[in-house]
Amino acid sequence: MRERLVEGSREAHKKWFSQFSANDIDVLTSIGLDCGADHQFFKQEILNIFDALRNRKLKKHPCLYHRFVNRYLDLTPEHIRAQVDRKLLIEDQYYCAWFFNRQMFIFDYLIARDGFESKTSKHTWLLWSPLIDNNSPEDCYKFQNKLFHVSDLNFEKLAIEHWGQPRRGCRCGLIALTESKAKAKQQEYHGNLNGK
Numbered sequence: 001m002r003e004r005l006v007e008g009s010r011e012a013h014k015k016w017f018s019q020f021s022a023n024d025i026d027v028l029t030s031i032g033l034d035c036g037a038d039h040q041f042f043k044q045e046i047l048n049i050f051d052a053l054r055n056r057k058l059k060k061h062p063c064l065y066h067r068f069v070n071r072y073l074d075l076t077p078e079h080i081r082a083q084v085d086r087k088l089l090i091e092d093q094y095y096c097a098w099f100f101n102r103q104m105f106i107f108d109y110l111i112a113r114d115g116f117e118s119k120t121s122k123h124t125w126l127l128w129s130p131l132i133d134n135n136s137p138e139d140c141y142k143f144q145n146k147l148f149h150v151s152d153l154n155f156e157k158l159a160i161e162h163w164g165q166p167r168r169g170c171r172c173g174l175i176a177l178t179e180s181k182a183k184a185k186q187q188e189y190h191g192n193l194n195g196k
């Protein structure tokens with residue numbers, strides 16, 4: 001599954017990037033941007049586009065910059081796109097980051113679920129891992145140290161709710177764990193809860 005997701009994204013990114021003219025490519029190369037699809041650590045196109053959007057020099061080429069913004073949005077589902085505040089997306093990196101965090105959360109979930117269903121992976125537990133700081137929305141706090149089995153329908157429900165609309169500052173992620181690791185975590189958190 002991981003390979004399928006990565007390869008699909010790699011091909012899509014290559015195809016999108018190939019639409020730039022030779023002139024555009026020259027400009028992009030001069031500011032340190034290349035396609036990146038063949039890079040060893042390529043994972044998901046949305047990460048490459050996010051990096052490009054943070055390239056200050058790209059902003060000086062508004063025409064090119066907006067093509068990257070459009071691509072970033074094209075990589076999110078329609079119901080999300082309909083709610084986007086484009087101005088905020090351009091100005092606020094916490095808001096902008098939400099979109100790739102959402103996709104990577106789903107990416108990690110799909111891989112873990114597939115591993116469970118096809119019995120090819122023992123990482124069948126998910127640790128919901130919010131990054132908590134001054135920028136985190138209230139709603140992320142409740143997921144701290146929360147463990148779910150990958151087949152838990154309640155997890156899917158909560159995830160759909162949590163990722164249903166852009167939330168500035170939310171940087172929730174998922175960590176897939178084996179059952180023994182998950183049990184150890186549970187114990188650790190339970191212990192903490194009891195002040196042990």
Ligand SMILES: [Zn+2]
Pocket residue numbers: 130139140162170171172
């Ligand atoms: Zn969150």
